[in-house]
Amino acid sequence: MRLLLVDDDELDRMAVVRVLQSPKLIKDIVHASTAVSALKLFDEGTFDVVLLDYRLPDMECLDVLNKLTQHANKHAAVVILTGMVNDEAIERDCIIAGAQDFLLKQELSQRHLTKALVHAQARHALNQQLMETYARLKYLAENDPMTGLSNRHYFEDHLRTAISRAERFDSKVGLLFLDIDNFKLINDSLGHDTGDQILQQVANRLLGVIREGDIVCRLGGDEFAIIAHDIETETSLATLAQRIIDSLGIPITLAHTEHFISCSIGISTYPNCAQNAEDMLKHADLAMYHVKRMGRNGFHF
Numbered sequence: 001m002r003l004l005l006v007d008d009d010e011l012d013r014m015a016v017v018r019v020l021q022s023p024k025l026i027k028d029i030v031h032a033s034t035a036v037s038a039l040k041l042f043d044e045g046t047f048d049v050v051l052l053d054y055r056l057p058d059m060e061c062l063d064v065l066n067k068l069t070q071h072a073n074k075h076a077a078v079v080i081l082t083g084m085v086n087d088e089a090i091e092r093d094c095i096i097a098g099a100q101d102f103l104l105k106q107e108l109s110q111r112h113l114t115k116a117l118v119h120a121q122a123r124h125a126l127n128q129q130l131m132e133t134y135a136r137l138k139y140l141a142e143n144d145p146m147t148g149l150s151n152r153h154y155f156e157d158h159l160r161t162a163i164s165r166a167e168r169f170d171s172k173v174g175l176l177f178l179d180i181d182n183f184k185l186i187n188d189s190l191g192h193d194t195g196d197q198i199l200q201q202v203a204n205r206l207l208g209v210i211r212e213g214d215i216v217c218r219l220g221g222d223e224f225a226i227i228a229h230d231i232e233t234e235t236s237l238a239t240l241a242q243r244i245i246d247s248l249g250i251p252i253t254l255a256h257t258e259h260f261i262s263c264s265i266g267i268s269t270y271p272n273c274a275q276n277a278e279d280m281l282k283h284a285d286l287a288m289y290h291v292k293r294m295g296r297n298g299f300h301f
């Protein structure tokens with residue numbers, strides 16, 4: 001175990017070192033007397049546990065704790081040490097901010113501290129696993145596994161949120177509903193695997209034409225949707241639709257063979273054509289079918 005011991009009081013640091021004389025547990029103890037030097041050491045090295053004094057001269061404990069626990073690529077269990085009389089509110093705040101334990105300096109014994117460090121490390125490892133599992137499940141719940149785009153579930157949530165935000169800020173939201181033309185023929189003539197690869201290429205091209213912050217989703221099958229935020233005029237959506245048509249008009253090359261595709265796009269806007277997510281989707285869907293009836297490869301409001 002490699003430990004970063006952060007305390008501005010040298011005598012207190014020495015007391016901890018005396019308590020931790022179990023050489024099997026602690027491989028290395030690195031000392032820091034300020035928050036700034038501790039954070040620098042944390043940036044530069046790898047630690048299993050940080051033992052952090054609650055009162056430091058240069059930074060609030062919770063701020064240091066947040067920086068340690070939210071560090072982009074470093075993970076260590078953090079245990080708070082305090083010389084104050086037990087304060088449950090502070091203890092609770094530290095645990096919520098990610099500390100694994102909160103220990104009173106007056107109560108430190110070798111057995112107590114050793115046990116606390118081992119438990120903190122184990123709890124921290126378990127939390128890491130839970131967080132990774134949560135992130136993986138969230139990704140699977142919100143994304144389409146084949147294209148990596150957001151899925152229908154995410155799309156519906158996001159569209160509702162975008163409309164609420166537009167209502168609050170008096171702005172406009174655009175929705176483009178896109179269906180690839182005659183995709184069944186592609187599958188039937190070239191096989192499902194080639195169809196899948198074409199869908200992946202379509203996803204990449206759509207990601208390549210949208211503005212930063214806008215969202216592309218695969219609703220299912222050969223249907224995609226784009227949510228455009230803060231649109232100024234409907235003309236900007238027509239420009240986006242034409243950019244998509246032009247981008248998908250460039251042949252898709254797979255295994256040295258060019259495949260030609262086109263798409264039909266229906267467009268709706270909030271608040272002009274619809275007042276809620278369901279009606280927006282319905283309106284865009286109807287507009288898309290109008291394009292299909294008119295001969296495909298185009299867009300309609």
Ligand code: GH3
Nearest residue numbers: 179180181182183184185187192195196221222292
């Ligand atoms: P239209 O222009 O009228 O829309 O004709 P279409 O052939 O595209 O008709 P439709 O949209 O109904 O067909 C969608 C096809 O997409 C049918 C289905 O076999 C295919 N499909 C759905 N999901 C997938 C998938 O995940 N991979 C592949 N390769 N094909 C899929």
